[in-house]
Amino acid sequence: MEFHDDFPMYEFRDQHGEAEGKVQRKRLWRVFWYMLLITIFELGLGYYAATKGVDKIYLMVIFISLTILKAYFIVYSFMHLGHEVKPMKWIIIGPYTAFILYLVFMCTVTEGTYAKAHRISPPDTKYETPKEGASESAEAPKEKEAEHK
Amino acid sequence: MSDHESSAEYPAHWGGGVSPLKVSYGKLFMWFFLISDALTFSAFLSAYGFMRHKFAGEWPIPSEVFHHFPFVHKELPLAYVGFMTFVLIMSSVTMVLAVEAGHRKNRKQVLTWMFLTIIGGFTFVGSQAWEWFHFITGTEAGHYKDLIIDGVLMKHQLVHGANLTYNEYGNSLFGAFFFFITGFHGFHVFSGVLINITIFIMVYRGIMDKRGHYEMVEKVGLYWHFVDLVWVFVFTFFYLL
Numbered sequence: 535m536e537f538h539d540d541f542p543m544y545e546f547r548d549q550h551g552e553a554e555g556k557v558q559r560k561r562l563w564r565v566f567w568y569m570l571l572i573t574i575f576e577l578g579l580g581y582y583a584a585t586k587g588v589d590k591i592y593l594m595v596i597f598i599s600l601t602i603l604k605a606y607f608i609v610y611s612f613m614h615l616g617h618e619v620k621p622m623k624w625i626i627i628g629p630y631t632a633f634i635l636y637l638v639f640m641c642t643v644t645e646g647t648y649a650k651a652h653r654i655s656p657p658d659t660k661y662e663t664p665k666e667g668a669s670e671s672a673e674a675p676k677e678k679e680a681e682h683k
Numbered sequence: 684m685s686d687h688e689s690s691a692e693y694p695a696h697w698g699g700g701v702s703p704l705k706v707s708y709g710k711l712f713m714w715f716f717l718i719s720d721a722l723t724f725s726a727f728l729s730a731y732g733f734m735r736h737k738f739a740g741e742w743p744i745p746s747e748v749f750h751h752f753p754f755v756h757k758e759l760p761l762a763y764v765g766f767m768t769f770v771l772i773m774s775s776v777t778m779v780l781a782v783e784a785g786h787r788k789n790r791k792q793v794l795t796w797m798f799l800t801i802i803g804g805f806t807f808v809g810s811q812a813w814e815w816f817h818f819i820t821g822t823e824a825g826h827y828k829d830l831i832i833d834g835v836l837m838k839h840q841l842v843h844g845a846n847l848t849y850n851e852y853g854n855s856l857f858g859a860f861f862f863f864i865t866g867f868h869g870f871h872v873f874s875g876v877l878i879n880i881t882i883f884i885m886v887y888r889g890i891m892d893k894r895g896h897y898e899m900v901e902k903v904g905l906y907w908h909f910v911d912l913v914w915v916f917v918f919t920f921f922y923l924l
Contacts, residue, residue, distance in 0.1 A: 549786045549787070549788065549896065550786050550787065551787065552787065555783060555784075555786065555787050558783055559780065559783060562776065562779050562780065562783065563776070566772065566773075566776045569772050570769070570772065573765065573768055573769065573772065574765075576919075576923060577761055577762075577765045580746060580760070580761050580922075580923045581746075581760060581761060583746075584744070584746035584747070584760050584761075593923075593924065594924060597919050597923050597924055598919065600919075601915055601916060601918075601919040604915045605912055605915055605916070608775070608908055608911060608912045608915065609908075609912065611779075612775055612776075612778075612779045612904075612908045612911075613904075613905055613908045613909070613912075614782075614901075618704070618705065618706060619704060619705045619706075621703065621704055622704040622705070622706055622711075625704070626714050626718065629718070630718050630721060630722070633722060633725075634725055637725060637726070637729050638729065640729075641729045641730075641732055641733040641736075642732075642736070645733065646733055646736050646737070649733065649736075649737045650736060650737050650739075653737055653738075
């Protein structure tokens with residue numbers, strides 16, 4: 535055996551014939567259409583929200599849950615994790631989920647609340663569009679200086 | 684390896700030759716690498732969310748920043764990034780079809796699907812370069828902003844486009860996060876394309892047939908799907924929300 539670097543470890547149960555391949559291909563294409571529909575829906579909603587305006591909290595809930603749904607499709611079907619044995623699934627998903635929950639908790643609840651309550655507004659954050667003309671843009675800094683005084 | 688003779692001589696899980704997770708060494712460690720990489724991207728995105736929450740008032744609205752589309756002189760919010768997402772999902776599907784063809788040891792189909800994946804990857808990287816170009820160049824009119832450059836406050840400066848120090852769209856951190864997150868992801872796509880090309884050449888030369896299996900295609904497929912997975916999250920948190 536000339537090439538034996540990873541040969542003894544490979545599971546040949548993954549290999550299959552033509553009939554099984556046809557079934558799998560059909561399943562994969564179905565997942566693709568689901569994901570495409572979700573993406574189109576997300577873009578439509580994003581466009582609608584940009585033009586009409588939708589409450590931010592609804593957008594966040596819808597977008598994040600749809601993203602997690604898409605991530606589930608990719609990991610379960612494309613990355614084949616759904617067809618691995620149960621310990622393998624837990625080894626991949628478990629530690630990552632624990633860490634991510636901790637990170638989200640830290641960013642939104644503890645540190646995020648503190649940072650928002652104690653922030654100092656930096657001076658480079660206010661800006662005006664020059665569309666209104668020179669007089670408008672010349673007035674703006676005076677107003678700001680007045681605010682400082 | 685797991686023939687009956689050896690399992691009779693040794694206790695099943697201690698004698699070696701048995702994989703309790705029923706997954707090969709290479710695939711397992713590709714998964715471990717992907718988890719560590721996913722943690723890096725999670726750190727990026729949660730830092731982004733943290734800063735965005737902190738500077739909620741002056742953070743730019745992404746659909747007002749990313750509204751360019753090639754050859755169209757009209758504002759199409761998020762259309763181009765939608766196209767990029769479609770390209771990446773499509774290339775992910777071609778990759779998984781290459782893996783499926785590898786399970787059937789169909790060399791010709793593996794080559795076809797991998798070729799399409801490489802094309803999709805290059806399209807995505809090119810699109811991202813185009814998007815960076817427009818982000819850096821900015822609008823023609825520009826915006827007036829107060830800047831701090833080398834510790835000196837300069838009021839009411841006309842700013843075009845973006846760099847790591849400041850940008851015309853809003854808070855200066857927005858530009859920095861854009862460059863780092865999409866840049867880091869784009870670098871992953873680029874290296875994924877290079878690995879895909881390597882495996883394509885290996886398949887073309889018939890190395891996989893000599894080994895008797897197409898596991899390398901499966902491993903690079905895992906990496907490629909991961910890149911797609913990250914983009915799904917970047918797309919949501921950076922462009923949609």
